[in-house]
Amino acid sequence: MEIAVISGKGGTGKSSISAAFATLSDKVILADCDVDAANLYILFNPTHEEEQIYIGGQKAIIDYSKCYNCGLCVSYCRFDAISFVNSKVTISEVSCDGCKLCSRICPANAISMVNSDKSLMYTGTFRNGKMVYGRLAPGEENSGKLVNMVRDKAKTIAEAENIETIIIDGPPGIGCPVISTITGVEHVVIVTEPSMSGLNDLQRTIEICSKFNLTTWVIINKSDLNPEISNKIQEFCLSHNINFLCRLPFDPEVVKAMINKKTIPEYMPDYEINKLLKNALNIIMNYGR
Amino acid sequence: MKIAIASGKGGTGKTLVSTNLFYSISKQNIKNCFLVDCDAEEPNDMIFFKGKVEKTFDVNQKVPVINESKCTYCGKCHEFCNYNAIFILPSAKIIKVIEDLCHGCGACSVACKFDAISEKEVSLGTISRFYFNKSSTIVEAKMKIGVMSPVPVIKAAVKETGNEGIIILDSPPGTSCPFIQTVATADYVILVTEPTPFGLSDLKQSVDTLKTMNKPCGVIINRSGLGGNEIYDYLNQCNIPILMEIPFDKEIASHYSKGELFVKYKKEWEQHFISMFNSIVEKYGNSSN
Numbered sequence: 051m052e053i054a055v056i057s058g059k060g061g062t063g064k065s066s067i068s069a070a071f072a073t074l075s076d077k078v079i080l081a082d083c084d085v086d087a088a089n090l091y092i093l094f095n096p097t098h099e100e101e102q103i104y105i106g107g108q109k110a111i112i113d114y115s116k117c118y119n120c121g122l123c124v125s126y127c128r129f130d131a132i133s134f135v136n137s138k139v140t141i142s143e144v145s146c147d148g149c150k151l152c153s154r155i156c157p158a159n160a161i162s163m164v165n166s167d168k169s170l171m172y173t174g175t176f177r178n179g180k181m182v183y184g185r186l187a188p189g190e191e192n193s194g195k196l197v198n199m200v201r202d203k204a205k206t207i208a209e210a211e212n213i214e215t216i217i218i219d220g221p222p223g224i225g226c227p228v229i230s231t232i233t234g235v236e237h238v239v240i241v242t243e244p245s246m247s248g249l250n251d252l253q254r255t256i257e258i259c260s261k262f263n264l265t266t267w268v269i270i271n272k273s274d275l276n277p278e279i280s281n282k283i284q285e286f287c288l289s290h291n292i293n294f295l296c297r298l299p300f301d302p303e304v305v306k307a308m309i310n311k312k313t314i315p316e317y318m319p320d321y322e323i324n325k326l327l328k329n330a331l332n333i334i335m336n337y338g339r
Numbered sequence: 340m341k342i343a344i345a346s347g348k349g350g351t352g353k354t355l356v357s358t359n360l361f362y363s364i365s366k367q368n369i370k371n372c373f374l375v376d377c378d379a380e381e382p383n384d385m386i387f388f389k390g391k392v393e394k395t396f397d398v399n400q401k402v403p404v405i406n407e408s409k410c411t412y413c414g415k416c417h418e419f420c421n422y423n424a425i426f427i428l429p430s431a432k433i434i435k436v437i438e439d440l441c442h443g444c445g446a447c448s449v450a451c452k453f454d455a456i457s458e459k460e461v462s463l464g465t466i467s468r469f470y471f472n473k474s475s476t477i478v479e480a481k482m483k484i485g486v487m488s489p490v491p492v493i494k495a496a497v498k499e500t501g502n503e504g505i506i507i508l509d510s511p512p513g514t515s516c517p518f519i520q521t522v523a524t525a526d527y528v529i530l531v532t533e534p535t536p537f538g539l540s541d542l543k544q545s546v547d548t549l550k551t552m553n554k555p556c557g558v559i560i561n562r563s564g565l566g567g568n569e570i571y572d573y574l575n576q577c578n579i580p581i582l583m584e585i586p587f588d589k590e591i592a593s594h595y596s597k598g599e600l601f602v603k604y605k606k607e608w609e610q611h612f613i614s615m616f617n618s619i620v621e622k623y624g625n626s627s628n
């Protein structure tokens with residue numbers, strides 16, 4: 051069973067909650083799909099067992115010994131990536147989308163494509179199971195392909211090791227990597243916080259989940275920071291047929307747990323917040339059984 | 340001059356800084372002052388402002404339409420498409436454009452020798468321009484739900500400013516493509532972080548990325564007092580200036596959660612933002628414009 055923890059907005063405590071889920075139950079596979087800001091390895095310090103290169107995309111480069119500056123590529127590129135800089139045809143690495151059209155039409159055969167191969171996927175063991183995480187190299191297009199690769203790997207290991215639960219820590223936003231994270235999972239848990247922007251993001255996130263017909267749950271983290279908006283969020287969930295899971299209190303100890311490289315259940319097992327999380331995970335696990 | 344407000348991790352207070360900074364300087368009668376909400380997946384800046392919509396327009400992308408009566412199923416378009424967006428099965432005379440994968444590069448149209456491909460426009464999102472006061476404008480980029488990448492919408496929003504005056508870019512989280520697109524045009528980058536292990540890890544990644552791009556940057560530590568000291572050591576070591584520290588303060592959090600600008604209530608902060616802004620402009624403002 052795959053449980054994906056996401057949050058429209060970043061910084062809602064999503065990763066702390068997925069980390070808690072990963073240490074609350076029997077052995078799990080933990081898939082860190084927040085490939086743009088993979089963080090869970092800090093808490094879990096997993097062993098390095100396997101490393102795989104992820105080819106993100108391509109970039110065009112010009113061989114100036116062949117280029118005769120005709121400028122044909124400039125007119126073909128739709129991403130405004132090629133222009134004359136000091137009257138020399140130049141490709142901007144930032145703007146190049148990697149479509150390869152310039153390389154195909156260049157009459158001098160001066161443009162070739164290079165693979166972006168700086169991103170990696172790691173597999174290892176952590177204290178409550180196995181962990182898979184991706185690390186996107188800076189500037190790579192976060193296309194969701196790396197997310198898929200991480201999820202596939204997690205599933206393969208789950209089968210091989212006979213572990214039932216996969217906890218996925220998802221990326222923020224609602225774009226391609228999020229869609230890749232949630233398609234086909236059994237449960238999506240959206241972690242939000244009680245602010246107008248939190249509510250705004252939640253609505254957009256729910257909309258994307260309903261497009262995919264997923265069992266969706268909502269947790270309000272730090273709910274007591276603004277009880278009024280928390281109520282609003284809860285009402286919104288009720289009126290939209292979204293399963294409301296729980297409200298978690300704001301507790302500065304959560305940050306301390308993180309600084310001590312511990313998860314909530316490990317650092318503060320007797321706190322209210324831990325009981326609420328345990329209960330929440332139980333509800334999800336037993337849903338529909 | 341363009342100043343990008345960014346953070347590796349989401350939810351560190353990027354929007355808090357962008358909106359309060361913009362508000363503080365917009366009262367200084369600077370000619371052409373812009374706030375651009377580049378967080379197109381989850382734009383939130385307008386929650387904090389009331390502004391009249393001056394104009395809105397769609398950002399479109401082209402996708403191919405295949406005229407099957409002219410198509411010979413030669414497969415050339417499929418071969419040219421570097422994104423696997425054209426599915427073809429010549430033996431069964433099936434050809435299909437997978438619009439979600441298409442980047443609109445136009446390669447397939449160039450490839451087709453039988454004039455079977457035309458193009459239509461699909462919307463990727465909208466740009467809205469709001470009047471704030473006679474010298475200040477807010478531009479919002481909003482990606483349509485279900486679209487894969489926010490990059491084209493971000494590019495269009497930045498372009499809408501005309502690239503003149505003081506432009507504050509509220510950048511998307513992370514260090515992948517959307518972030519790079521935003522900061523690539525900036526003269527200076529303010530990184531907003533929080534003093535936690537997750538915050539530090541993401542900060543390091545952002546700093547490394549900015550270094551390779553040769554962008555000067557400074558850091559604002561948000562919710563200071565909640566975490567540890569590692570971040571100060573790191574910044575010291577790397578010689579990165581701390582521009583400002585915003586303490587964890589329930590009042591600030593509460594204003595933010597209600598969609599209010601805290602500088603309106605804590606007037607001394609308006610001055611802090613203005614002085615920070617002035618010293619950045621003094622040092623880095625002359626490189627362009």
Ligand code: SF4
Binds near residue numbers: 110141146
């Ligand atoms: S590969 Fe495509 S996007 Fe890149 S420079 Fe060539 S034409 Fe432009």
Ligand code: SF4
Binds near residue numbers: 401444445447
């Ligand atoms: S426009 Fe480019 S990305 Fe789209 S189908 Fe044609 S070749 Fe593929």
